[in-house]
Amino acid sequence: MNWRAIRAIVYKDLLVVTRSRNTMLTFILLPVIFLVILPGGVVLLASNPDAVSEFTTQSSDMEMFFTNMPDSIKGEIEAYTTDNQRAIAIVALYFFAPLFLILPLLLSSMIAADSLAGEKDRKTLEALIYTPTTDAEIYTAKLLSAWIPALVVTLVGFVVYGVVVNATAWPVMGRIFFPNLTWIVLVVWLAPAAAGLGLSASVLVSSRVSTAQEAYQIGGLTVLPVVMLVIGQLAGVVYLSVGFILIIGLVIWLVDLVLLWFGARIFRRGELLARL
Amino acid sequence: MTNAVITTHGLTRKFGEKIAVDGLTLEVQAGEVFGFLGHNGAGKTTTVRLLNGVLAAQSGTAEVLGLSPAKDGPALRRRTGVLTETPSVDERLTARDNLRIYADIYGVPREQIRQHVDDILAMFELSDRANDKVGGYSKGMKQRLALARALIHKPDLLFLDEPTSGLDPVAAKQVRDLIGHLSRDEGHTVFICTHNLTEAQRICDRVGVMEQGKLLAIGTPSELARQLGGRAGLEIEIAPDQVEQARGILHGLALDSTVEHDLLNIPGVDRESTPKVLSTLATAGISIYRAAPAEPSLEDIYFAIHNRGLS
Numbered sequence: 182m183n184w185r186a187i188r189a190i191v192y193k194d195l196l197v198v199t200r201s202r203n204t205m206l207t208f209i210l211l212p213v214i215f216l217v218i219l220p221g222g223v224v225l226l227a228s229n230p231d232a233v234s235e236f237t238t239q240s241s242d243m244e245m246f247f248t249n250m251p252d253s254i255k256g257e258i259e260a261y262t263t264d265n266q267r268a269i270a271i272v273a274l275y276f277f278a279p280l281f282l283i284l285p286l287l288l289s290s291m292i293a294a295d296s297l298a299g300e301k302d303r304k305t306l307e308a309l310i311y312t313p314t315t316d317a318e319i320y321t322a323k324l325l326s327a328w329i330p331a332l333v334v335t336l337v338g339f340v341v342y343g344v345v346v347n348a349t350a351w352p353v354m355g356r357i358f359f360p361n362l363t364w365i366v367l368v369v370w371l372a373p374a375a376a377g378l379g380l381s382a383s384v385l386v387s388s389r390v391s392t393a394q395e396a397y398q399i400g401g402l403t404v405l406p407v408v409m410l411v412i413g414q415l416a417g418v419v420y421l422s423v424g425f426i427l428i429i430g431l432v433i434w435l436v437d438l439v440l441l442w443f444g445a446r447i448f449r450r451g452e453l454l455a456r457l
Numbered sequence: 458m459t460n461a462v463i464t465t466h467g468l469t470r471k472f473g474e475k476i477a478v479d480g481l482t483l484e485v486q487a488g489e490v491f492g493f494l495g496h497n498g499a500g501k502t503t504t505v506r507l508l509n510g511v512l513a514a515q516s517g518t519a520e521v522l523g524l525s526p527a528k529d530g531p532a533l534r535r536r537t538g539v540l541t542e543t544p545s546v547d548e549r550l551t552a553r554d555n556l557r558i559y560a561d562i563y564g565v566p567r568e569q570i571r572q573h574v575d576d577i578l579a580m581f582e583l584s585d586r587a588n589d590k591v592g593g594y595s596k597g598m599k600q601r602l603a604l605a606r607a608l609i610h611k612p613d614l615l616f617l618d619e620p621t622s623g624l625d626p627v628a629a630k631q632v633r634d635l636i637g638h639l640s641r642d643e644g645h646t647v648f649i650c651t652h653n654l655t656e657a658q659r660i661c662d663r664v665g666v667m668e669q670g671k672l673l674a675i676g677t678p679s680e681l682a683r684q685l686g687g688r689a690g691l692e693i694e695i696a697p698d699q700v701e702q703a704r705g706i707l708h709g710l711a712l713d714s715t716v717e718h719d720l721l722n723i724p725g726v727d728r729e730s731t732p733k734v735l736s737t738l739a740t741a742g743i744s745i746y747r748a749a750p751a752e753p754s755l756e757d758i759y760f761a762i763h764n765r766g767l768s
């Protein structure tokens with residue numbers, strides 16, 4: 182492996198991403214809305230005793246969420262003493278967790294589509310194909326240039342989210358309650374796998390289609406299983422407990438490996454050109 | 458024959474049923490500027506891809522710079538530079554970034570990259586705009602930048618796929634002069650794909666003519682011109698309402714002619730008989746606005762070659 186060439190290609194892709202106003206806007210806006218404004222607002226709402234008591238007495242959804250809850254999670258929630266504390270814990274620790282699946286998945290599939298199908302669009306891929314690199318090196322570079330920024334944004338997002346929920350919940354909690362073990366496993370184990378899913382699906386699609394637009398559309402389908410997971414959680418069917426995250430992470434990693442292996446087999450520079 | 462940088466034997470590549478390159482046998486010598494002439498779809502770009510190990514051939518052999526494109530692709534591509542058909546420079550980056558990054562990918566020693574990039578920007582007259590995004594460049598500037606990028610690692614062999622297509626005459630001349638400089642002063646071997654016969658005659662030492670994947674002829678431009686046998690003819694512009702009358706007069710001189718708008722093309726006329734034809738027409742009262750020797754086109758070469766093949 183010619184790591185110098187790989188690094189140069191990754192650097193080029195990252196430079197292009199950071200120089201593109203639209204992409205940067207997505208990179209900043211999405212996390213700001215979903216990891217700052219939304220959780221901050223909801224935590225503040227959950228700090229208000231009136232809002233919480235109204236919600237717990239009138240909403241049957243909340244009850245369902247409680248009754249189906251595994252004991253480990255129930256125990257964790259019940260350790261909080263007031264209704265407000267419990268509400269905040271549920272919201273901050275569970276409701277927003279799936280975002281850390283969707284975010285890396287979306288970002289990585291977006292960048293991968295741009296760096297492959299987009300390069301075909303802009304005809305720059307052809308120059309890359311004449312460089313003294315092997316197919317495997319271009320493939321590796323393209324994977325890394327989607328995976329790295331998706332992970333960086335996710336990690337930064339995690340820290341920002343932690344600061345936001347701890348700060349907004351401080352008057353009620355009186356201590357730093359975030360993150361718990363679930364979240365650490367989520368960010369370290371599941372989020373990178375989700376990013377891998379987005380990019381491997383996107384790379385697979387991108388080497389077969391000729392415009393970034395098509396790649397976005399087909400690549401976007403990978404979000405579906407995650408959306409189902411979110412619905413499952415809200416409906417009280419699925420809970421993101423540590424064990425569940427470990428297992429589902431393993432499944433996604435395995436799917437990643439299969440997709441990546443398959444992608445490597447069809448990633449041939451001659452084939453990429455055939456579809457220019 | 459002693460110093461060939463490109464040698465191919467029966468090189469063939471199909472796409473489905475379509476044969477893009479058909480049994481190509483060719484030799485290109487070190488230091489020469491070789492023109493690869495052919496119309497759209499003749500197989501020029503496919504040949505460049507085969508010779509760089511980007512596409513695999515289905516049969517035949519090729520050796521480029523002593524390496525096999527199929528087996529030693531990366532090692533070979535380290536020593537070739539390719540200007541692709543569309544400029545393929547990254548429009549969202551600056552010229553400097555485009556060059557810097559490719560120097561890195563091509564493995565130019567790190568401590569030399571800066572100097573190298575500055576030198577080549579100056580050589581291609583891009584220094585002033587080096588830190589501007591390429592998206593705002595003119596077509597000619599993009600083409601110069603693409604050429605600069607193809608040279609950033611000082612390749613031994615340079616492939617240029619239609620380097621002047623889509624450029625205005627001034628920009629095209631600029632690019633041609635650069636190619637001349639590269640070959641004369643820097644000793645590069647250059648393989649140029651083009652469909653412009655005049656251009657090939659101006660800058661190439663030797664020319665190969667492709668048609669539908671087959672190499673029809675190969676030789677120096679003057680050898681090929683000789684094969685044309687003075688077929689090129691005379692082109693005159695006359696008053697539109699006199700076209701039929703003029704054709705009648707030409708017919709009387711045993712000359713065929715074709716009409717395109719108010720341009721009359723008379724293939725049978727060579728340099729010596731031009732004054733006589735013009736004066737005959739003028740005496741008959743035909744208004745001649747312009748007269749020029751017709752530029753030989755690729756068709757003329759095809760025609761001459763096919764005729765020769767028949768006889």
Ligand SMILES: Nc1ncnc2c1ncn2[C@@H]1O[C@H](COP(=O)(O)OP(=O)(O)OP(=O)(O)O)[C@@H](O)[C@H]1O
Binds near residue numbers: 476498504542
């Ligand atoms: N990847 C491909 N898939 C299918 N057919 C192809 C492919 N590449 C080239 N061809 C076909 O092979 C033939 C030769 O194409 P090629 O691009 O080599 O021609 P060319 O001489 O470079 O033409 P142009 O002047 O248009 O660039 C054409 O008929 C083209 O349609």
Ligand SMILES: [Mg+2]
Binds near residue numbers: 501502503
């Ligand atoms: Mg071509």
